[in-house]
Amino acid sequence: MKKQIPVILDVDTGSDDAAAILLALLSDRLKVLGITVVRGAVPLSNCVQNTLQVLDLVGMGVQVPVYPGCPAPMVRELTPGRLANHPHHATQAYDKQGRPIQLHPPVLPIPAPHTRPQTTHACTYLVEALKNSPQKVTFISVGMPTNLGMAFRMDPTIADKVEEVVFMGGSVDKGNATPVAESNFFRDPEAAKIVLDSGVACRIIGLNATHSAEFHRPDAARLASLGTPAGRLVADMIENRIQVGESLGWTVDGGDALHDALAVASVIDPTVITDLRQEPCDMDINGGAGDGQLIVDHRGGIRPDVHTAVAYRADKEKFLSMLLAACAG
Incomplete structure (x- = not known):
């Protein structure tokens, strides 16, 4: 067996995070040292509970520690009027029976967790774990x-x-939070900029790549047919995302992306990303119409000397095969 890659996974557990966690835990290529949690589409406490639910579902709640982290972005919400250019329009999705559904359920539809989170704050854990690690660690955000x-x-x-x-974040010439900004980077562009500017090698698995490898109902059926708790949960999350997309008009071909799981898959097998370009990156943090946009410099072509790599396309069939293999056990 190949040597395992030590990773720390940082999540805001909703639907696609659940699939990402399962893929990371069930892959024999990754050694998950810990999971840190940040606020997402639902409050931090819900994200922590959902994370613990997923770990307990596959019997790994005791093996992998979970650390609650930041309940808000670094500075974004401190500037009055900063979001004025991007007003939030709450929309409610409904399933075919007319029942309300959410892209990221506050509580996942699986048994309640019995494992407890760690009392150490996620940021303290990250500093101590990295400083004391005998080897370099891959961080999947x-x-x-x-x-x-x-x-x-x-x-x-x-x-x-x-x-x-390895980020699931950002996009090139498309967005979901705004016309140009992807949700994870949009929620805390300052934090993204700090990491991008640090000089650390960064691989950005954004919307271009994730939407090139969307899943459809037959894919969900294959996962459900495995008959495992993991397979059923991932299948349910795909089905839920498709229903939300159909209700709100996001999808016209009956498919949707498991964004976060692709970031994990790219660490397990980098060849799942079929178009990865070394390009300089920056973040727009100025509060205007481009706030939260990933800025990618195409002017010099692909530049192997830069430390940021941007994914544009992925191999959907290889991605699906990885999920099937992980969830079959």
Whole structure:
């Protein structure tokens, strides 16, 4: 067996985070040292509970510690009127029976957790774990990057112990939070900028790549047919995301992306990303119409000397095969 890759997973557990956690835990290629949690579409307490639910579902609640982290972005919400250019329009999705459904349920539809979270704050854990690690660690960020950005502010020397930061975040020429900004980076662009500017190797698995590898109902059926708790949960999350997309008009072909799981898959097998380009990146943090946008510099073409790599396309069938293999056990 190949040597396992030591990783720390940072989540804001909703639907696609659940699939990402399962893929990370059930892969024999990754050694999950710990999971840190940040606020997401639901409050931090819900994200922590959902994370613990997923771990307990596959009997790994005792093996992998979970650390609650930041309940808010670093500074974004401190500036009055900053979100004026991006008003939030709450929309309610409904299933075919007319029942309300949510993209990220406050509580996942699986048994309540019996494992408890750690009492150490996620940022403190990150600083101590990285400083004391005998080897470099890969950090997989699939929520807003507040915990890592804050840890880098607390002790910039921990960057020396980071092998790579793999983000599910950002997009090029498309967005979901705004016309140009992806949700995770939009929620805390300052934190994203701190990490991108640190010089640490960063791999950005954004909306371009994730939407190139969308799943459809037949894919969910294959996962459900495995008959395992993990397979059923991932299948349910795909089905839920498709229903929300159909209700709100996000999807026209009956598919949707498991964004966060693709970031994990890219660490397990980098060849799942079929178009990855070394390009300089920055963040718009100025509060205007482009606030939270990932800025990618295409002017020099692909530049192997830069430390940021942007994913544009993924192999959907390989991605699905990885999920099926992980959830079959």
